[in-house]
Amino acid sequence: MAESGFWVTPFSYIGIIMIVFQTPRKVKSSYNIFKDFDYYLPDIKGLFILLALLVAGALIGNLVSMAFTMIPGGEKYMMLVSYPVMFIPALIYAAGKSKVNRDFDIVRPVPVDRNGFGRIGGFGLAVMCIIVTLAAGFAVDPLSGLLPPTPEWFDKLNEQMLTGTPLLATLVSVSVFAPLFEEWLCRGLVLRGLLSRMKPVWAMVISSAFFALIHMNPWQALPAFLLGMLFAFVYYRTGSLKLTMLMHCTNNTFAALLGQNEAFREMSSYSEILTVWQYVTAIAAGIFIIAVFVMILRRNGSHAAFQEAVGEEQ
Numbered sequence: 001m002a003e004s005g006f007w008v009t010p011f012s013y014i015g016i017i018m019i020v021f022q023t024p025r026k027v028k029s030s031y032n033i034f035k036d037f038d039y040y041l042p043d044i045k046g047l048f049i050l051l052a053l054l055v056a057g058a059l060i061g062n063l064v065s066m067a068f069t070m071i072p073g074g075e076k077y078m079m080l081v082s083y084p085v086m087f088i089p090a091l092i093y094a095a096g097k098s099k100v101n102r103d104f105d106i107v108r109p110v111p112v113d114r115n116g117f118g119r120i121g122g123f124g125l126a127v128m129c130i131i132v133t134l135a136a137g138f139a140v141d142p143l144s145g146l147l148p149p150t151p152e153w154f155d156k157l158n159e160q161m162l163t164g165t166p167l168l169a170t171l172v173s174v175s176v177f178a179p180l181f182e183e184w185l186c187r188g189l190v191l192r193g194l195l196s197r198m199k200p201v202w203a204m205v206i207s208s209a210f211f212a213l214i215h216m217n218p219w220q221a222l223p224a225f226l227l228g229m230l231f232a233f234v235y236y237r238t239g240s241l242k243l244t245m246l247m248h249c250t251n252n253t254f255a256a257l258l259g260q261n262e263a264f265r266e267m268s269s270y271s272e273i274l275t276v277w278q279y280v281t282a283i284a285a286g287i288f289i290i291a292v293f294v295m296i297l298r299r300n301g302s303h304a305a306f307q308e309a310v311g312e313e314q
Helices: 011-021 044-069 078-103 122-139 141-146 152-163 167-195 200-213 218-238 241-258 262-266 276-299 303-313
Strands: none
Touching (some): 044 167, 044 200, 078 167, 122 141, 122 276, 141 276, 152 167, 152 262, 167 200, 167 241, 200 218, 218 241, 218 276
């Protein structure tokens, strides 16, 4: 299934005019906030377009941040505005592409969010996802030793976010906005589109690399890639963006709350606060929990929920 070139050809202007003046379809009301993107399945080219739009949005967000610094006390809350602004160009583009594809019957829709919970059910999977996300945090911790020490500017940026910003504003940013926008982009758009075009393992690797890249620094990128692979596997098996958002929220909230404690904020690895045996046990337990979770999810029977949507197009 090839992606339409509507946005990059001279016919785009004709298409826009036709869309604006055509009689709109009647669409049933829905509480699914992602339904406007069901008809957009980005390919590799679309991935780079989304990345470019995200960079453009980040520049706009920086301008917004600069404006907030001119307001007394505004720097404490600038992330609440600048972070969502970063995703606006990609949101507009993806919604436009989806509308074009829907109105001209270019592609078969694949829901961004499905409830393929299988025999375990939504609540059971939600609990398991929370546990495995916390376990993954310990499992990937040794990788921090492979990276160079974080520079001073990075430490100051983290400290500003964790201590210079009110806790509620921090949690809204990292526990609500980040899971919502990043999961929509990386799993709901990128991974979903790639799953309809290539083998699942490659789709998961590429989408996780994209997830790592948008963090724009190696200290977050490496853990983000590995966590992204876990999130991608959950999305592939269930089609549920709600579950990956919950996992993302769990990881970020845990890190933000730990960061409120000075001892945890200054550590670069759990090995600094645990004995050797405690550290090794925590890592081994984390890996074991992930392995059991993957095995359970593979046998849960939820895979068909997502595969039914894309299987005919692979």
